[in-house]
Amino acid sequence: MFITCEELIDFLADYRSGALAAAQRVRFEEHLAVCPGCVDYLDSYEMTLRLGREAVRPSAEPAEVPPELVRAILAAWRGAAPPL
Amino acid sequence: MDDAPEATAPHRPESALVEALRAGDDDAYVQLVRQYGGPMLAVARRLLRNEADAQDALQDAFLSAFKSIRGFQGQSQLSTWLHRIAVNAALMKQRARTRRPEQPIEELLPAFDGSGHRRNSGASWPEDPTRTAEAGELKKLVADSIDRLPETYRTVLLLRDVEGLDGAEAAASLGVNENTVKIRLHRARQALRELLDPHMQGTRACSSPAKS
Numbered sequence: 513m514f515i516t517c518e519e520l521i522d523f524l525a526d527y528r529s530g531a532l533a534a535a536q537r538v539r540f541e542e543h544l545a546v547c548p549g550c551v552d553y554l555d556s557y558e559m560t561l562r563l564g565r566e567a568v569r570p571s572a573e574p575a576e577v578p579p580e581l582v583r584a585i586l587a588a589w590r591g592a593a594p595p596l
Numbered sequence: 597m598d599d600a601p602e603a604t605a606p607h608r609p610e611s612a613l614v615e616a617l618r619a620g621d622d623d624a625y626v627q628l629v630r631q632y633g634g635p636m637l638a639v640a641r642r643l644l645r646n647e648a649d650a651q652d653a654l655q656d657a658f659l660s661a662f663k664s665i666r667g668f669q670g671q672s673q674l675s676t677w678l679h680r681i682a683v684n685a686a687l688m689k690q691r692a693r694t695r696r697p698e699q700p701i702e703e704l705l706p707a708f709d710g711s712g713h714r715r716n717s718g719a720s721w722p723e724d725p726t727r728t729a730e731a732g733e734l735k736k737l738v739a740d741s742i743d744r745l746p747e748t749y750r751t752v753l754l755l756r757d758v759e760g761l762d763g764a765e766a767a768a769s770l771g772v773n774e775n776t777v778k779i780r781l782h783r784a785r786q787a788l789r790e791l792l793d794p795h796m797q798g799t800r801a802c803s804s805p806a807k808s
Contacts, residue, residue, distance in 0.1 A: 516712025525782040549713075552720040553706075553789075556796070559721055560789040561757055566726075567738035568642055568758050575634025581651050582629050585658045589625060592659060 515539050520550050524557060607631075610674050617665045629658055632675060636682035642754055643686040645743070649693070650686070657685035683759060684769055690751070698746035704787035721796040741791040749784035756781050 515523075520543050526532045527540050544551055577585075607627065608616060616624035636657055640650035661681050668677055707715040725734060742750060755766040756777070767774045 516708075517714045517717070518708040518712040521706060521714070521786070525778060525785075548720075549717040553714070553717070556721045556789055556793070557785060559725065560785055560792060563725070563734070563738045563792070564742060564753065564757055564785075564788060567735045568742065568754070575638055577629060577633035577637055577654070578651075581637075581654065582626070582633065584651075585629050585633075585655050586625060588655055589659060589662050 515543050517543075517547065517550050517553075520544070520547075521553060524554065528558075611670070614665065614668060614670070614674065617662070625662065628661070628678075632678050633658070635675070636678055639679060639682045639759060640686040640689075642758065643683070643751065644689060649689050653685040653689040654682065656688065657682045660685060679759070680761075680765070680769075683755065683761070687751070687769055690747070698748060701746055701749055701783050701787055704745070704790050705783060706786060706790060721793075725796060737795060738788075738792065741788055744791060745784055745787055749780055749787060752777055752780040753784040753788065757785075 520527075520540060523532060523536065523540065527537065532540060544554070608624070613624055613627060617628060633654060637650060637654045640653040640657070641647070644650045644653060657678070661678055664681075668674070709715055742753065745753065751770070752766060755761045755769065756763070761769065763774045763777050767777045770777065
């Protein structure tokens, strides 16, 4: 029995993570073999992940704490620090 | 005691830094903030999108880290431990903010007809959109689209796909179960894909059999 595009897209995350049972995986791949639209969807889903990571990836941002914030953090700690 | 963060604090390797922190060495606190604070502030900025809230969250994160440094066992890198603390401080700040009503995620998910075929399934994407679009424009489009996601879903997407938390870590940070994280993540990715879809090019139709 074929699964529908809707069912395929519902289970896409499980398919990608290898969490689908063997029988489900076969049905999933049978659908992909005859449905270029779902192949496109899968490809674009993968691309979405990649574009998302690249758009906000941590290394893309300057990483420095403003000196006044460093001072505020240390002052807050000294004010709150319990005696050793 | 070093009151001036611009001053040069001794730069110790990680294990010596942790020992110095446990011993209450003030220079070690300065080094920790200066050496590790930047990436932690960036995490808070990504999650909170508000500079004042991000700075508050960073302060909360360091106070929490300083208090619990004795419990740091070294099973993970210090940077990873601090990253998780920064994530949790930012999420705490996010929860404390006044919540605005969220757009229902369903409005951003793909639509299907009665036989399970995707409506508007005509467009296929170029193999590598970064080659066909201006890189800076595409990046901005994607970042803006992520910002259009309802906050609940945007947060899960950032935690899992950007900050690198696994399902269990994200679930613990958010106070939900792993299955909820899994469902929200899939919906967030689907919604982001739908938001990007009109900006991509090409067409191809779905020709799968209808549901029997």
